[in-house]
Amino acid sequence: MGQQDFIAVDWGTTNRRAYRIREGQVIDSMQDALGVTAVPSGGFEQEVARLRACLGDAPMLLAGMIGSNRGWMDAGYVATPATLAQISAAMVAPMDGVHIVPGVSHVAQGRGDVMRGEEVQLLGAICANLAPSDALLCQPGTHCKWAWMTDGAIARFVTAMTGEMFALLKQHALIGQEMTGEISAGDAFADGVRDGARGDLLASLFGVRPASLLGLRARADAAAYVSGLLIGADCAAYATGQRVHLLADAALGALYASAILQLGGQAVRIDSRAAFIAGATRLWENLT
Amino acid sequence: MGQQDFIAVDWGTTNRRAYRIREGQVIDSMQDALGVTAVPSGGFEQEVARLRACLGDAPMLLAGMIGSNRGWMDAGYVATPATLAQISAAMVAPMDGVHIVPGVSHVAQGRGDVMRGEEVQLLGAICANLAPSDALLCQPGTHCKWAWMTDGAIARFVTAMTGEMFALLKQHALIGQEMTGEISAGDAFADGVRDGARGDLLASLFGVRPASLLGLRARADAAAYVSGLLIGADCAAYATGQRVHLLADAALGALYASAILQLGGQAVRIDSRAAFIAGATRLWENLT
Incomplete structure (x- = not known):
């Protein structure tokens, strides 16, 4: 007997992506700009109805900023080391048939960090055998996550x-006026990685500016150089000589892979959508 | 027979400070917000007349952004190692009785840096025996200069x-909304220096934000922590275990001195106005 369909939503601050999933496979999907900041207080039940009108009636699993104090309901944080079972057990239900995934927090030596939404991809990458259960994973972006997985759990992480x-x-x-050029993993980017x-x-x-x-x-070349500086500083702190599993879109993935290679590491590109679907599916299976 | 009076102007982007100097002593001064960006193209001769109306007729020595391509006349750069004699010889005169001090440039291993205005303070600190002729000097601010002096010349420098x-x-x-507190060299600042x-x-x-x-x-404490992070990152790159001569106002000088001490260095505070006056006077003596 097959598992019941469910809808997994990656509901961030400014965007959301929803997938109707049947036995681990996406059978329908949608995305729009209705992130949590675009939904008025008290408007989330109506948004759930709209998503179901689009993708068909089904229970829902929501991940991301939807579970923050700026979202629908604060789902809190599971402390590291965080396993899939612990995260599944800590989900909260703002209404029948809707479950929100908690975030993950990490505190060590007086420093703290949090994630909310990224944990589904990270755990999913392991579930789907896209990365081994002991690995360093990286999710580049506005706030780049570096996560060290141990025995399939999120052992520690840091955000840059x-x-x-x-x-x-x-x-x-002041240097912004120089940063108008195209960015690619060429010589200027590589100079930036070296200096970063x-x-x-x-x-x-x-x-x-003095260089100009x-x-x-x-x-x-200034924009590519600055991109290299920042990504180089980021990668030098964590990736030097390491094997890094990258969950990124094509453009950013190419830049990070290039920087990691330059710094003596290895970059393995992973399909971040597949990782999210696998993580959401396993969380759902644990719940039901 | 005494040297003729002259007027030294530290003419920056947004402010200017002018001093009437007689035999190395300031006998009158003024300052206002008529930096080079506030003076219309072609308006500098009139500004010279105004300064003389205020401080009395005298020849003038102008330093700072007044000598940039956004100022009155581009006075170029003297390359490191830059001595006081070289800088004096490279001054340009946009009109009779007015002399503009060139900037200093430093290029090494493909990286370049420039200064314009700071060189008068740096050389003046040595002339006035406020620092030894071989020393590391630091001028904190919007763009913090670190200068290594050798035999009284500006041997190399870097700007952060x-x-x-x-x-x-x-x-x-995003963290800006947390940075509203007071900044002092207390525990939060020290934590920032350590992490920086x-x-x-x-x-x-x-x-x-996770820490909050x-x-x-x-x-x-967030603002003090961030101040510590940035000043700590700055000082860790150059001041660790070093004796640093600081040319700074009271508030910023106290923060840098605290960070340098924490990182195992020594900080020696120098009167930056006295250094400017001494540097301007020696440049003027070389010229006349």
Whole structure:
């Protein structure tokens, strides 16, 4: 007898992606810009009805910022080391037939970190044998997650504001006016990775304008160089000489893979959508 | 017979400070917000007349962004190692009786840096025996300069966007909303210095919000912690175990001195106004 269909939603701050899943396979999906900040307080039951009108009636599993204090209901955090069974057991139900996945917190030596939504991909990557059960996984983006998995559990993790910093610099810093060129994993990006690994990021960033002034770098290369600096600083802290399983889109995945390779590591690209579906399915199976 | 009076102007992007100097002593001074960006193209001769109306007729020595391509006349750069005599010889005169000090450039291993205005303080600190002729000097601020002096010359230097980064984060980053507290060299600042020296700045910055969420740090301490992170990252790159001569105002000088001490270095505070006056006077003596 087959498992009942369910709908898994990756419901973030500014976007949501919903999948109707039958026996581990996506049979229908949708995505839109109705992230949690776009839904008025008290409007989530109606949003659930709308998603069901689109994908068909079924119980739902919601992951991401929907479970934060800015979302529908605060689902709290499971502390590291966090297993799939623990996360499944800690889900909360804001209404019948709707379950929200908790986040994961990590505290060590007085420093803390949190994730909310990424845990489904991380655990799913292991479930689907996309990565071994002891591995370093990386999810690049606005807030880049580095997660060390042990025996299939999220043992520890750290978040770097890599993507947010790039956007901040481009939009608001004095060097932002130079950061208009295309970004690819070419020579300027590689120079950035090399300098980003030096450990003097604040000086390397300042150096962007003098490099143009003094004719040391073409202005069109500034954006790629800064991208390399930030990704290089990020990867140098965690990936040097390591095997890293990357959960990223094509463009960002190519940049991170290039930086990791340059720093003497190995990058293994993983399908992040497949990881999410596998993680959601296993969480659902645990629940039912 | 005494040297003729002259007027030294530290003419920056947003401010200017002018001093009438007689035999190395300031006999009158003024400052206002008429930085180079506030003066319309073609308006500098009139501004010179205004300064003379205020401080009395005298020849003038202008330093800072006034000598950039956004100022009155591009005075170029003297390459490191830059001596006082070389800088004096490279001054340009946009009109009779007015001399503009060139900047200094440093290029090494493909990386470049520039300064414009700071060189007068640096060389003046040595002239006035405020620092030995072989020393590491630091000028904290929006763009913090670290300069290594050798035989009284500016041998090499590097600039970090420390102050600009703090302002960017406070005004535009997600953690900015937490950065509202007072900043002093207390425990939160010291924690920041310690973490800033770890070499994972992008992660430490992200950690500000989780630390509040998880109750690991009082929200009122976030600004001091971030200040410590940035100043700590800055000082860890250059000041660890070093004797650093600081040219800074009281508030920033206290923070840098505390960070340098924490990182095993020694901080010697120098009067930056006295250094500027001494540097301007010696440049003027060389010229006349």
